[in-house]
Structure formats: C-alpha cells, structure tokens
Amino acid sequence: PSLAEFARDALSTEMGVTVPVDQGFTFGKVEDSDDAPDPEIDVADFEDLVFFMANLAPPPRGSTNPDDEAQGEKLFAETGCVGCHTPTLPTEKGTDAALYSDLLLHSVSPAGTKGIVVGDAGPTDFRTPPLWGLATTAPYMHDGRSPTIEDAVLRHDGEANTSREAFSSLSKDQRAALLSFLQSL
Structure with a gap:
C-alpha cells in the first residue's frame, strides 16, 4: 500500500x-x-x-558496536527476518524509507490465539511494525508481553516459524550480534 x-x-x-x-x-x-x-x-x-x-525523519541510529551490528545485519537477512521486516520501502517521492517493515499483515501468532478479526485480518494476523527506534519502544509485540527484543523474536510463530527457528539455532555470539543490530535501529 x-x-x-x-x-x-x-x-x-x-x-x-x-x-x-x-x-x-x-x-x-x-x-x-x-x-x-x-x-x-x-x-x-x-x-x-x-x-x-x-516528511518524518527516522530516529537516529544508535551505533555502539559497528562490527557486531554489521554481522547482525547480515544475520538478520540470513535468518529470513527481511521477509517481513523489509529494510526499505520506496516512497512516492522516489526515495527509500528505512522502516524495516513491509506494512503488511502476517500470521505470526500460534493457532488458537484469541485476537481480533477485522476485515481480512484473522485472530493471528498482525501488521509488521517498523523496527526503527526499536531500542526505545519496550515492551514489545502487539500485546506488550515481551520485555526484551530477544523475547519478542522468540514469540514469533506461524509465518515466522522458520525465522524464529533460524534465530534460535544461532550461536550465543551470533544472537548477540543480531540483537545488537536491532538495538541500533
């Protein structure tokens, strides 16, 4: 859209x-x-x-460890997170907005979730939130039940199963790098 x-x-x-x-x-x-x-x-x-x-400017990125963040950005793509958290979307002005969202609905909650059905959205469907400024927006997820970014990643289900499992299979250092990247947005 x-x-x-x-x-x-x-x-x-x-x-x-x-x-x-x-x-x-x-x-x-x-x-x-x-x-x-x-x-x-x-x-x-x-x-x-x-x-x-x-015309809103994105929040400034808060880099603390550029090497880890660069590795984390690569892992963000390799684990499939970019399938929904698209790094950039074109604007009507012909520039790119670094939202880290496709702004679409995805089924990311477990079957049986008691969500709200509106239009084409079922009870497990949620719009991919932009990730810019992520470090300052805790708690996370649609219901605010995830106190950390890592907990939010691990709560992804449905269409995001593969990405969650890929994240879970990363080494401790790789997970830290990916989380460092997300904190920098």
Whole structure:
C-alpha cells in the first residue's frame, strides 16, 4: 500500500475515523453508524496528515558496536527476518524509507490465539511494525508481553516459524550480534 492508503486504513481500522471518498483508494471506511458526520476527517486534514508522515525523519541510529551490528545485519537477512521486516520501502517521492517493515499483515501468532478479526485480518494476523527506534519502544509485540527484543523474536510463530527457528539455532555470539543490530535501529 502507499502511505496514503496506509493512513486511510489506520485511521479507519485503528482509530474508527471515517475518511473522505477518493477515487482509486480502496482502503478505509467512508461511513459508519455513529453520530459524527462522515467523513470524520476532511480532505485537507487528511492530506496534511499524509504530508506530515511522509516528511518524518527516522530516529537516529544508535551505533555502539559497528562490527557486531554489521554481522547482525547480515544475520538478520540470513535468518529470513527481511521477509517481513523489509529494510526499505520506496516512497512516492522516489526515495527509500528505512522502516524495516513491509506494512503488511502476517500470521505470526500460534493457532488458537484469541485476537481480533477485522476485515481480512484473522485472530493471528498482525501488521509488521517498523523496527526503527526499536531500542526505545519496550515492551514489545502487539500485546506488550515481551520485555526484551530477544523475547519478542522468540514469540514469533506461524509465518515466522522458520525465522524464529533460524534465530534460535544461532550461536550465543551470533544472537548477540543480531540483537545488537536491532538495538541500533
């Protein structure tokens, strides 16, 4: 999805805000049954929001051990984490955003998880969160039950089984390097 589509979807799904009808967009609810007149955000405010998001700078990277971080970045790719945590996504301006997310839904929870079903998202589906600024956002995962980044990695399931198992099979030093890389984002 584009940033505008992502914003439309997030406003509707995460915040319950209806969005203006706009040709070519398939994301976002344009009406609902509450007492507020629809759309609940007008075109100008929506465009200002998208402009603001498009121009946000990523948090500065916090490098403490460049050698470990470089090895960790390589392991991040080798273990398959980049399958969902895509290092960069193109923007509408033709530049790359280093989100470490594909912004898509993935089934990453164990079968039987009592999640929320919304639209096409099932109870085990969660949107891949951007990893930039990860070191400052504990606790982790959708429910905040992972106190550390390592615990969050080990809680991945479903589509992320292979990556979790690859991470688990790394040596202690390799795991430390990968975690050092994630802390640096």
